[in-house]
Amino acid sequence: DRDMVYLQVFAGSRGIATDASVRFLGHEMQVSFSDNLLGRVFTGSGEPRDRGPTLTENVIEIAGPSVNPAQRIIPRNMVRTGIPMIDVFNTLVESQKLPIFSIAGEPYNPLLGRIALQAEVDAIILGGMGLKHDDYLYFRDRLDDEGALARSVMFIHTAADPTVECLMVPDLCLAVAEKFALQDQRVLVLLTDMTNYCDALKEVAITMEQIPSNRGYPGDLYTQLARRYEKAVDFETAGSITVLAATTMPGDDVTHPIPDNTGYITEGQFYLRNGRIEPFGSLSRLKQQVNGDTRDDHRTIMNTMIQLFADYRETLEKQSMGFRMSNWDSKLLKYGDRFEREMMDLSVNIPLEQALDRGWRILADCFAPEETGIHS
Amino acid sequence: MSENTGRIAGINGNLIRVEFDNPVTQNEVAYARIGEAQLKSEVIRIRGNHADLQVFEDTNGLKVGDPVDFSGEMLSVELGPGLLTQVYDGLQNPLPELAEQCGYFLQRGVYLKPLDREKTWPFTPAVSAGDTVSAGDAVGTVPEGIFDHSIMVPFAWKGRYTVEEVVGEGDYTVDRTVARLKDEQGREREMTMVQTWPVKIPINLYRERMRPGAPMVTQIRLVDTFFPVALGGTYCIPGPFGAGKTVLQQCTSRTAEVDVVIVAACGERAGEVVETLREFPELIDPRTGKSLMERTIIICNTSSMPVSARESSVYTAVTLAEYYRQMRLNVLLLADSTSRWAQALREMSGRLEEIPGEEAYPAYLESVIAAFYERAGRVKFDDEGTGSVTIGGTVSPAGGNFEEPVTQSTLKVVGAFHGLSRARSDARRYPAIDPLDSWSNYTSVVEAEPLERARRILREGNEVGQMMKVVGEEGVSIEEFLVHQKAEFLDAVYLQQNAFHEVDSATSAERQRYVFGKLDQVLRAEFTFSEKESAR
Ligand SMILES: Nc1ncnc2c1ncn2[C@@H]1O[C@H](COP(=O)(O)OP(=O)(O)O)[C@@H](O)[C@H]1O
Ligand SMILES: [Mg+2]
Ligand SMILES: [Mg+2]
Ligand SMILES: [Mg+2]
Ligand SMILES: [Mg+2]
Ligand SMILES: [Mg+2]
Helix, strand or coil: CCCCCCCCCCCCCCCCCCCCCCCCCCCCCEEECCHHHCCEEECCCCCECCCCCCCCCCEEECCCCCECHHHCCCCCCEECCCCHHHHCCCCEECCCEEEEEECCCCCHHHHHHHHHHHCCCCEEEEEEEEECHHHHHHHHHHHHHCCCHHHEEEEEEECCCCHHHHHHHHHHHHHHHHHHHHCCCEEEEEEECHHHHHHHHHHHHHHCCCCEEECCEECCHHHHHHHHHCCCEECCCCCEEEEEEEEECHHHCCCCHHHHHHHHHCCEEEEEECCEEEEEEEEECCHHHHCCCCCCCHHHHHHHHHHHHHHHHHHHHHHHCCCCCCHHHHHHHHHHHHHHHHHHCCCCCCCHHHHHHHHHHHHHHHCCHHHHCCCC | CCCEEEEEEEEECCEEEEECCCCCCCCEEEEEEECCEEEEEEEEEEECCEEEEEECCCCCCCCCCCEEEEEEEECEEEECCCCCCCEECCCCCEHHHHHHHHCCECCCCCCCCCCCCCCEEEEEECCCCCCEEECCCEEEEEEECCEEEEEECCCCCCCEEEEEEECCCEEEECCCCCEEEEECCCCEEEECCCEEEECCCCCCCCCEEECCCCECCCCCHHHHHHCCCECCCEEEEECCCCCCHHHHHHHHHHHCCCCEEEEEEECCCHHHHHHHHHHHHHCECCCCCCEHHHHEEEEEECCCCCHHHHHHHHHHHHHHHHHHHCCCCEEEEEEECHHHHHHHHHHHHHHCCCCECHHHCECCHHHHHHHHHCCCEEEECCCCCEEEEEEEEEECCHHHCCCCHHHHHHHCCCCEECCECHHHHHCCCCCCECCCCCEECCCCCCCHHHHHHHHHHHHHHHHHHHHHHHHCHHHCCHHHHHHHHHHHHHHHHHHCCCCCCCCCCCCCHHHHHHHHHHHHHHHHCCCCCCCHHHHC
């Protein structure tokens, strides 16, 4: 078989005859890079999806080499989102790679859109994989309404497009992001939905008769995902790439190979459940790099409120099992309710400082000072 | 380099099939030529007149028919002064020097010398003309950081030698001849401060292997007191993502009472290595008063770096560990994560179309893991000196389920098991080592009897805790409640330890004995309470 190669056909192989000829272009997948990308929408093979012209100038390779670890720096800048569950409890950090774990039907795309619009970044690269056409239009209109389209680039694969194009989307996004970052821009890459990307990998692997390792997924799923997520970086003397991804969990099962491998790679995760970011299970592994320098009371509020919220959850459980509620339990129930409405609700949109003030107020309204365990 | 060139006959990812005319050797290194660049590869299977090679780089652009030069040498590392403080990739390329040359990105086909060729070392001879030496004997020493680095007769030189000449005291570069030796047939050989050794072959120049000895004190209470590790022992840390494997190893790399620490960052995040890399030079090792970096080597083959070099990285690391062990030092090797190494094996096995075992891991997974951990040990030399290699590996089980092949194969061969629990880490009870499931075959820093008492309280306290979940606090007796309170107390004041706290993050063995003794008094005390509120 030394004279044979296997090819994936971008447009799908339907209608290709056995005597069709193949022309090799002599280069790998490439994409044009310039400021002309901004405001444009492309497919997963890099063709215009809007009515704009095809771009051909300054082509760059995609899936390039990785950053030398010795050249990396310790992340240091907070990314403000206006969402207390993120800013206070699991601070997002410039250059972080972080997925939103959610079940289908949760508002993960609106959440991604909102973070993108509120984060102070120079460029937004959106990668859609198996994206519903409606969702694509939602992103486009949302960015347009907020005047952010001019600093955005979209690579959109929809469910109707060929599977291989889905596989190209993260590489296209990240190659472009890398170039912008090297031009000193802070870039935010949004990838939705990485579960569709993994399923595309699985489909191709099975077609290639690779031996699956776990529930049909290829053994190199970890490596494939890591190669992409590890593109997140802060260049010492240039810009940065921050990656936020949506990962829908099949069957709401975090041990499924997709969220599992993702969790091992990314720097934490936000759990989206019942339309809110769950404090438990959510983790920003980089938060300690920045939350010491925000405001003196940040860590105190973060730890105290979470511990009390954990107690509240236990009380809820006891209540549901019919155990007697003590005076303390009643205080916790009041606290939990206010925490959920005034901090967790995704409609809350306030800066970190206001969120911290609000935290103090909730604590003061619900508990006596010594009950919170905060040393004054 | 030998004049043996083959041609590529097939490419599948980072596996290439090469046709050759002259003999090649298993694990021989070869270079696939691509334009000006050469891609380092290793022979992993030979069938008839073709060999399968794993390429340690991206194979994009390689074509059928491209030439491949066989080197005649097995995949090896360079051993000599200057290894400490270095940051290498899995093939022992110095990453900071690569960065100086190539900038932000790793460029394929660029290989640099692992040891600095310009730097001079103040050499003191340890032998004189006429002395008899053999492989592994020191002909002299140079100071390296905190101890004297022995310049040893190359490990691969068989037989006995007479020293013809050894250079006098002075400053020399590593490539300078420091001694001329004559073998029993009268042939002369010259040795420098550098030698090479094939990574997949253990260095076994010692008189005997001993049983693991005294505790390797990590200064983590839950480890040293409850699930200790011995010098020359092995242990593993399996746990789901985010449970604290990496933080636990980072703490250990800082505070462990050993001479040399080798950190093998194998297939996980680059960002985590950066923390070590940036922080260690600033941190002072209280044992030596020097920077922690001076006792550290980092082997860094993180997840986005080439997969097959990930496989080699653990062997590179353990070979460096054995080298320092030969100098009568205690070396700790920490690998994070061995699962990524096993996955690299799996990827290659799949490309070789081998018959897969469980979860598509190769059938030989278990023996490969066993052979790796077997390279740990405490050894005694002819001069009665001892040295040790201790190995601790994290395991990243799929779905956090320990019933998977890598965890199970590892558990069969290690001497201690630090299983991290999701429940503990969710409750922010760090380190999240499960005090009920974990085990160790080694000797604790505290006495056995009070330790057994503490274990029993943890066990019983847990049972009461489970019971209370069902029947509530009202449903258990005051005695049971008290045991539960004691277990919680033990957990809160002793087991839990904040990795990021200046004082709490490290507790010496002596201090552990003292505090545990005090604690034992509390655990043994008979309390009589009439109300649960007052027991609290
Ligand atoms: N000993 C500890 N003390 C305090 N926090 C810890 C400790 N261990 C882990 N953590 C927290 O948990 C997070 C994940 O830990 P990490 O070691 O990266 O997990 P893993 O390697 O198992 O995925 C850390 O970023 C830190 O916030
Ligand atoms: Mg490539
Ligand atoms: Mg920067
Ligand atoms: Mg991990
Ligand atoms: Mg150096
Ligand atoms: Mg880790």
